[in-house]
Amino acid sequence: MIGQQAASIERRSGVALWRQIADQILHAIAVGDFAENAALPPEMALAERYGVNRHTVRSAIAALVQDGVLRAEQGRGTFVLSRKRLSYPIGARTRFSAGLQGQTSERHIVLLASSVEPASRRVAEALGLARGADVIRLETRGEADGHPVSRAAAWFDARRFAGIDAAMAETGSVTASLKRFGINDYLRQSTVLSARHADAADLVDLDLQPGAIVLVTIAVNVTLDGQPIQFSESRFPAERVELRLSANDQAMP
Amino acid sequence: MIGQQAASIERRSGVALWRQIADQILHAIAVGDFAENAALPPEMALAERYGVNRHTVRSAIAALVQDGVLRAEQGRGTFVLSRKRLSYPIGARTRFSAGLQGQTSERHIVLLASSVEPASRRVAEALGLARGADVIRLETRGEADGHPVSRAAAWFDARRFAGIDAAMAETGSVTASLKRFGINDYLRQSTVLSARHADAADLVDLDLQPGAIVLVTIAVNVTLDGQPIQFSESRFPAERVELRLSANDQAMP
DNA sequence: CTAATTTGTCTATTGATATAGACAACCGTA
DNA sequence: TACGGTTGTCTATATCAATAGACAAATTAG
Known part of the structure; x- marks a missing residue:
């Protein structure tokens, strides 16, 4: 289970999809799947990978931006801010x-x-x-x-x-x-x-x-x-x- | 922080209240706040303690009953089944x-x-x-x-x-x-x-x-x-x- | 400059979550 | 038996979560 992204989420678990996705992105960053200042995949790509609507991905990203983990720039992309564990x-x-x-x-x-x-x-x-x-x-x-x-x-x-x-x-x-x-x-x-x-x-x-x-x-x-x-x-x-x-x-x- | 129950939950966190309560009950059992076969506090008492509606507590209990952690008996109470960690x-x-x-x-x-x-x-x-x-x-x-x-x-x-x-x-x-x-x-x-x-x-x-x-x-x-x-x-x-x-x-x- | 890509915003709809109140069913005990 | 306490079920309502589609705004590549 090393180096492979599960990229799956559970519905009706009592945990909102946007939070599950936010947690997985956090985990991916911590594990080193994204370097510092690296760009996240586009929202549409993430939506497809997780099998959810783009707006749901946006909710996850919004939460991480709020936490200071990501920075979103219109027209450019969404970028990783946080450092390693x-x-x-x-x-x-x-x-x-x-x-x-x-x-x-x-x-x-x-x-x-x-x-x-x-x-x-x-x-x-x-x-x-x-x-x-x-x-x-x-x-x-x-x-x-x-x-x-x-x-x-x-x-x-x-x-x-x-x-x-x-x-x-x-x-x-x-x-x-x-x-x-x-x-x-x-x-x-x-x-x-x-x-x-x-x-x-x-x-x-x-x-x-x-x-x-x-x-x-x-x-x-x-x-x-x-x-x-x-x-x-x-x-x-x-x-x-x-x-x-x-x-x-x-x-x- | 030993031996004291926080018993507080967060709203708008992306984690449903019923799941947060279920997790806290699980934690309380694991920590030993409830002995095996002990009765949980009545639903109304739990609802007051967490500051939520009784139905929300019931959702949490229903999930734990489904998991085989608790057993609810009408008229008697809700009891702990699971063993320690x-x-x-x-x-x-x-x-x-x-x-x-x-x-x-x-x-x-x-x-x-x-x-x-x-x-x-x-x-x-x-x-x-x-x-x-x-x-x-x-x-x-x-x-x-x-x-x-x-x-x-x-x-x-x-x-x-x-x-x-x-x-x-x-x-x-x-x-x-x-x-x-x-x-x-x-x-x-x-x-x-x-x-x-x-x-x-x-x-x-x-x-x-x-x-x-x-x-x-x-x-x-x-x-x-x-x-x-x-x-x-x-x-x-x-x-x-x-x-x-x-x-x-x-x-x- | 133009086009493609990407994030931002808006409206609308559906289902899950949470609250509220009322009452039934069941248990133990006085 | 009657009662207090407990879980089970029902209806109703409001808010959050998720989907859907459309288009605007900004950036980059050509």
């Missing part, structure tokens, strides 16, 4: 910015909010704490070239990591913040990955359109001797990000 | 059936088709072959309890692995088939992960409904000394499968 590294030594070098010109993490709360069952289990013990929650957003590429919530033991919220706000880096607590290296113990449609929160947090897909990772980081230090849930916009798992992780200084 | 292991030593033990009663791989074809650019690069060199492609489907949980295409060097299609048909296992070629152990070198809406092929291959989400992995397996032996693209139905990444992989005999 970001390939986001994930593995035993995942760090936010390390693996994105060369793909974007600018990237950083923003601390949106922090709070102390009692540990839920899930968080307590992951961190090896008693249920209801105080944990610090950090809400962060990762951005690259001004576009959100991740949205995460991370939990830490409040007793051991008191003040990590301030460190995070100052340094903008989990790795740097953990160093202040004597943790110079850590590993990703486990990652559970799933995908779903974006909910209302995702639409706001990741600047998505309704119907978009988010990748969700739930992970536990541990010290080198296996002590859990961080539990986190991250969301990535599938249209802008792919996750790259690599076996040959390099150690960080 | 499968947690599919993926990592340096991913094998199909090893990590699913205990989650299902029956699981196996079916070889759907095999062919010899010239290597595409992508396959040639991954396997370290010249472009156009003969490669064997195996099309497989993974099943658990009678439901498809994966659909994969795998490519092997046709010169080195001549006859692997027959071995695969006979043993139903990639690991066992590779043993016949003197490969007793291998590693996953890289995995690239993405998600998208199911296309027409996915709907057929994975028995999905239009609008469903598929997880896609593109991976390269290598021998212990780093020689690439297998390139594959796998698709998983996100509604039935989650991918579990683990750092502590155990060696296989």
Whole structure:
């Protein structure tokens, strides 16, 4: 199924034809079927390929123009604006910015909010704490070239990591913040990955359109001797990000 | 964002309200908000929660009843039928059936088709072959309890692995088939992960409904000394499968 | 300049989607 | 048995989605 365009749509599915076509065009761009600034096939050609009326194709294109993905020029054609998806590294030594070098010109993490709360069952289990013990929650957003590429919530033991919220706000880096607590290296113990449609929160947090897909990772980081230090849930916009798992992780200084 | 239901929908998004509600109910079930055989809230309650008419909720429920996810009983209520998602292991030593033990009663791989074809650019690069060199492609489907949980295409060097299609048909296992070629152990070198809406092929291959989400992995397996032996693209139905990444992989005999 | 190609706009019609209200059928329980 | 709560069915109406055709406006090729 590599390199071949399905180019088929389903009627009476509850998803409007124009949206299905818009999604397929988005996918084709992401997969590399169209280069940047390349011209899309004419509306009539697309209408024939998908077996729909030209106006339906126009609705799809209008939505993508609205999203800043395409630019339509009367008499000339419709052209691709958007760039490729970001390939986001994930593995035993995942760090936010390390693996994105060369793909974007600018990237950083923003601390949106922090709070102390009692540990839920899930968080307590992951961190090896008693249920209801105080944990610090950090809400962060990762951005690259001004576009959100991740949205995460991370939990830490409040007793051991008191003040990590301030460190995070100052340094903008989990790795740097953990160093202040004597943790110079850590590993990703486990990652559970799933995908779903974006909910209302995702639409706001990741600047998505309704119907978009988010990748969700739930992970536990541990010290080198296996002590859990961080539990986190991250969301990535599938249209802008792919996750790259690599076996040959390099150690960080 | 853990454990809280967004319960909001978007109008004029190109996705019918009844489908958005159906997807949210599916998600809620998958996340565990409803136990198996549990009753859904009454239609009126759901209508109020989503801010829509009762008939719209009924359309969503009707779709899920059609899919075998819910069962509606007049006078009593609407009940959950479907089971939880499968947690599919993926990592340096991913094998199909090893990590699913205990989650299902029956699981196996079916070889759907095999062919010899010239290597595409992508396959040639991954396997370290010249472009156009003969490669064997195996099309497989993974099943658990009678439901498809994966659909994969795998490519092997046709010169080195001549006859692997027959071995695969006979043993139903990639690991066992590779043993016949003197490969007793291998590693996953890289995995690239993405998600998208199911296309027409996915709907057929994975028995999905239009609008469903598929997880896609593109991976390269290598021998212990780093020689690439297998390139594959796998698709998983996100509604039935989650991918579990683990750092502590155990060696296989 | 002319013709062909392509996007933009308009009108009209049909079917799907969503809302609204009313009432029937069925279940469990007081 | 009677009642409250629930799903099932019907009618009616308004809006969105999709099709159909025609023509205008802009660009490019000749």
